[in-house]
Structures are given as C-alpha cells and as structure tokens.
Amino acid sequence: xxxxxYAWHSLYDDAAVLLRPGFAERTVRAARVVxxxxxxxxxxxxxxxxxxxxxxxxxxEKYTATxxxxxxxxxxxxSVEVQDLRQMQ
Amino acid sequence: xxxxxxxxxxxxxxxxTSYQRRVAGFVYAITGRSDxxxxxxxxxxxxxxxxxxxxxxxxQFEAWLFRLARNTCIDHLRRQKLRRIxxxxxxxxxxxxxxxxxxxxxxxxxxxxxxQQLPPKDRALLALxxxxxxxxxxxxxxGTSVMAVKARLHRAREKLRQFYQPSxxx
Numbered sequence: 001x002x003x004x005x006y007a008w009h010s011l012y013d014d015a016a017v018l019l020r021p022g023f024a025e026r027t028v029r030a031a032r033v034v035x036x037x038x039x040x041x042x043x044x045x046x047x048x049x050x051x052x053x054x055x056x057x058x059x060x061e062k063y064t065a066t067x068x069x070x071x072x073x074x075x076x077x078x079s080v081e082v083q084d085l086r087q088m089q
Numbered sequence: 090x091x092x093x094x095x096x097x098x099x100x101x102x103x104x105x106t107s108y109q110r111r112v113a114g115f116v117y118a119i120t121g122r123s124d125x126x127x128x129x130x131x132x133x134x135x136x137x138x139x140x141x142x143x144x145x146x147x148x149q150f151e152a153w154l155f156r157l158a159r160n161t162c163i164d165h166l167r168r169q170k171l172r173r174i175x176x177x178x179x180x181x182x183x184x185x186x187x188x189x190x191x192x193x194x195x196x197x198x199x200x201x202x203x204x205q206q207l208p209p210k211d212r213a214l215l216a217l218x219x220x221x222x223x224x225x226x227x228x229x230x231x232g233t234s235v236m237a238v239k240a241r242l243h244r245a246r247e248k249l250r251q252f253y254q255p256s257x258x259x
Contacts, residue, residue, distance in 0.1 A: 006196055007194075007196035007197050007199060007200035007253075007255075008114075008118075008200065008219055010194050010196060010197040010200075011114055011117055011118060011197055011200055011201070012110060012111070012113075012114030012117075013114075014117065014123070014197060015110070015113035015114040015116065015117035015118075015123075015126050016109070016110040016113050016114065018113060018117070018123050018126040018127055019109055019113050019126070019127055019130060020127065023105070023109055023127070023130070023131070024102040024103075024105040024106045024109065024134075025102060026131070027105055027131050027134045027135060027138075028098050028101050028102050028105070028138065030131060030135055031101075031134070031135045031138040031139060035139075
C-alpha cells in the first residue's frame with residue numbers, strides 16, 4: 001500500500017462531505033433548466049442588431065425628411081420674396 | 090443507465106448518487122479548493138445528463154464521465170487564471186486558507202499540499218489514475234499518446250512523492 005493511499009481516501013471522504021444533502025435532486029432540477037445554446041445566443045445577437053439597425057434607419061429617414069421639408073419651406077419663402085421684389089421693380 | 094439516457098429523472102438521480110463521492114473527490118484533487126467542489130461536481134453532472142443521450146457504449150460510461158470531469162476542472166482553472174489578468178487579485182486573495190474543519194488530518198493536508206505543487210494537468214492525471222482509469226483511457230482523456238501518458242504519470246508520481254511529507258507543517 002502506497003504511503004499516500006490513506007490520504008487519497010481521506011480526500012475523497014472530505015470531498016463527499018462537501019456536497020450538501022439533496023445534491024442529486026438539486027442537480028437533476030438544475031439540468032432541467034434549458035441552457036441557451038450557441039446558436040440561440042447568435043440568433044439573439046442578430047435579432048438585437050437587426051432591431052438597432054431598423055431603429056437607426058427609421059430615425060435617420062424621419063430626420064432627413066424633416067430637414068428636407070424645412071429647407072423646401074425656406075426655399076419657397078425665398079422664391080416668394082424674390083418674386084415680390086421683381087414685381088416691385 | 091438506459092433509463093437515465095432516456096430522460097428518466099429517478100434513474101439520473103440514482104446515477105448521480107452512485108458517482109457523487111468519486112466525482113467530488115476527483116474535483117477536489119484537481120482544484121484543491123473545498124469551496125469549488127459542489128459547484129464543479131454539479132456542473133459535471135449537469136453536462137453528463139445533457140450529453141448522456143450521445144453516449145453509445147454504456148461500458149464506456151465511467152471513462153467518459155471522468156473525462157468530462159477532468160475537462161470541466163481544467164476549464165475552470167483556466168478561466169480562473171484568465172480572470173486574474175483582468176481582476177486585481179493578489180496572491181493572498183487566491184490562497185485564502187481552507188475553512189476550519191475542512192482539513193482534518195495531517196496526511197490529507199500533506200496530500201493537498203503536495204498536489205498543489207503540481208501543474209493542474211498532472212493533478213488530473215494522478216486523479217484519473219487514482220480512479221483506476223487505464224493508460225489508454227487517460228491518453229484518450231488528455232488527447233495524447235499512451236507513451237506520453239506513461240512518462241508524464243511517472244514524473245507526476247515522482248513529484249508527488251517528493252512533495253508528500255505528512256509532517257511538513259509540524
């Protein structure tokens with residue numbers, strides 16, 4: 001028998017005591033919880049990126065449309081002013 | 090075994106109960122930390138339950154389970170090592186003494202001390218040998234040749250003997 005055999009035995013005994021009662025039950029219950037797979041995590045990331053891009057696109061479109069409308073209104077006002085000036089001359 | 094593979098929870102519980110002592114001891118031998126034993130043992134068994142359906146040869150179950158346990162422990166130690174790069178952990182934070190009562194004999198303390206002097210892969214090899222795994226199984230578990238396992242195991246045993254001194258603290 002090797003000199004450390006008793007120590008190995010003690011190590012296993014000590015480790016077994018570290019597991020609280022009901023270990024098997026808790027483990028089976030924990031295994032039941034569906035763990036996210038790599039594919040599902042990738043899918044979630046892709047969906048998040050798609051939503052962010054869509055929001056960015058919509059916000060950008062709305063902002064551009066508002067600015068264009070404002071500029072058109074300014075140009076219109078300017079052309080009315082130019083016409084008025086021509087008529088006065 | 091067949092019932093556990095088919096998802097029978099009672100059979101899975103029985104399987105866990107019959108192996109929990111050995112897996113806990115195996116994990117303790119590799120990590121050397123009593124506070125990590127339950128979490129890691131649970132992780133091993135959860136992986137076991139989830140992958141049990143893919144095990145075709147029931148005769149290979151033990152070798153497969155301890156390979157799973159070995160890889161889980163090595164991954165845990167690797168993650169810990171990586172964490173140390175990003176967290177300002179000093180040596181005294183990592184080497185917090187075991188809680189009172191966890192170490193109850195001089196021999197056990199000496200073995201734990203000796204194991205801690207070895208690299209994790211050597212500890213895993215010694216633990217696999219202690220579990221009665223053959224050198225072929227150990228080679229499969231470690232992804233090396235039988236000759237390499239033989240040499241490494243011999244060196245690990247020599248080093249363990251060298252560091253194993255039951256009265257090193259007295």
